[in-house]
Amino acid sequence: MDDEALVDPDEERTRRRLGPDRVDYDCAPWSGESRSLLASILESEGVDHVWQGTTVTVHAGDSDFVDGLIDEVQAVATPALAADSPRIAYEVRAWPVAFQTQLAEALTDARLPFEWDEAGDLVVYEEHEDEVEAILEALGDPDEGEGVISADDGLVVHQVLDRVHAATTRLVRNPQDARAVLALDAAGAEVEMLAPPFGFTALEWRSFVNLVSDVREALHADGDGALTDGELAEIVEDLRNAVSGYI
Structure with a gap:
């Protein structure tokens, strides 16, 4: 299979619209959640852009506007975990936000680094697995929490x-x-x-x-x-x- 067959046609069309006058933003230091937030904002604002890995490219004419969006995201951005360290993910994407917030606060209080991946799941260093498990056990089952409303209804x-x-x-x-x-x-x-x-x-x-x-x-x-x-x-x-x- 040649390289041309691997090119996403939608991305290629976007690149052509952007033309040669483009600006790249390296978002590698950000967590997956922060990159997803930026992607969502760019989509909602109708800004033409294309991602290549963790780098997003926009038209130079949009760069001032995108600079402002990036400042907003960075104000709440969380740093990415070190890519060369073993990590473990916990599937919490379906939890109510109130429970996710309690989890984040407990991890912060315990000084345990974490991030949310693009799917909304929790990612921590593997070496902290025991501490994280203890926090999860203390929080209990979100489905049985007081006041929880079924999203299936x-x-x-x-x-x-x-x-x-x-x-x-x-x-x-x-x-x-x-x-x-x-x-x-x-x-x-x-x-x-x-x-x-x-x-x-x-x-x-x-x-x-x-x-x-x-x-x-x-x-x-x-x-x-x-x-x-x-x-x-x-x-x-x-x-x-x-x-x-x-x-």
């Missing part, structure tokens, strides 16, 4: 997302609507206890849950950290637009 999932949409629709009009804030808090708490529903990848769902959490925090912020009503309306509208694509 499509009707329940739709109802939860619909409540998020209804609350954000009211909050876009009036970010000080106390009843709408409480409604979003209640729906957001249920969102955190949902495993990734059908149609979501683990990373897409985690990104959505984090957006819900960020909006809830912003609505409750006070003092120097408080946003203006106009700023609140903007981030609430981002959430409403996001959830609109799922209901």
Whole structure:
């Protein structure tokens, strides 16, 4: 089989659209989760790009915009584990985000390096297997956790997302609507206890849950950290637009 037969035709068409004036970004130091997040943002923003391993290429005319996106990702990026060290993966992609967050916090408290791979599973160094197993055992079975909602129940999932949409629709009009804030808090708490529903990848769902959490925090912020009503309306509208694509 020759090399030409191995070329992805979609990638080749993208390369031709990009033309010779291109910029490469080396994302090798990033974790798989961070690279997946960047890929998802580039797709949602409609930025022409192509990946070659851990390097992403864009048109030079988009580089300033992509620089800003990369700054956003790097602000929350986690470093990749050393590639030359033995690693082990734990399949936690189907866990509710609330349990994944507890796991991440426990690993951080124990100073155990970790990353999330492109599938949304946990990856740690093999030498830390015993410590990680102990943490997992202490967390218990996510399927039996208090308040966990089955993602297999499509009707329940739709109802939860619909409540998020209804609350954000009211909050876009009036970010000080106390009843709408409480409604979003209640729906957001249920969102955190949902495993990734059908149609979501683990990373897409985690990104959505984090957006819900960020909006809830912003609505409750006070003092120097408080946003203006106009700023609140903007981030609430981002959430409403996001959830609109799922209901």
